[in-house]
Amino acid sequence: MAHVCLSAARRCKLEDSMLSPLATGITVGLGTTAALGLAYGGFAYAALWPSSQIFGEALIAPPRPGELALTFDDGPNLAWTPRLLDTLAGNNVRATFFLLGSHAKSEPALVRQIAEAGHLIGNHSWSHLNLALTSASRVREELTRSSQALEQITGAPVKYFRPPFGARRPYVLRTARSLGMIPVLWNAMTSDWSEPSTEKIVERLTRVIDRLQRRGRAANIVLHDGSHRDNFANRSPSVAAAGQLLARYKDTHRFVTLDAWG
């Protein structure tokens, strides 16, 4: 286990742009308290590292270079999701939206608009708790409540689930599967939720996408059109970044929704 912990810590330092804020905080902890860090690092790797399958299988991306899945988390956002929908429609591209049940309940018309435009809707829990630190019964409630709200609005079953922060334990993924959903993580993310510069978001994601392409893998790209803290959060840089990625890759790559992968 120590070997896994050490290599996980090293990778965290090399590629922390893929991580959620929770995992980045734990990486800092690894540098300061080695003994605790090693033990905690193993847990952090399994619970938070997006490509870890230790706590159960999750969909990331298949070995299909040339395919890109744009995924958007934490919406819907009344201010920015409509603009994003316009950008996607202008490029004739479908994306995947991992919606928060609590936001969806407040904006049912916008959720219907997303679905009617042909995008895939996934469950991102009800209230964006860290599910790795949440009781099994509360996890089930978070997932069930969100799926029920989304299904009530769109009339379609919800088949994909992305855990908030990517944080999971075996029972989190088991619960999602028992509710008919495939757990999903990612392999291309940057801190777009806190980055005011569209150019930096695009530059970082482009670097990751091109590296995945060289390694023969598709890219499962995360951007945020919403925020779990504020359903009117400014997501202008993220929405503009999506537009630039579409312009950059639309002639050379195929944009897919996650149901193309499993």
Ligand SMILES: [Zn+2]
């Ligand atoms: Zn989220």
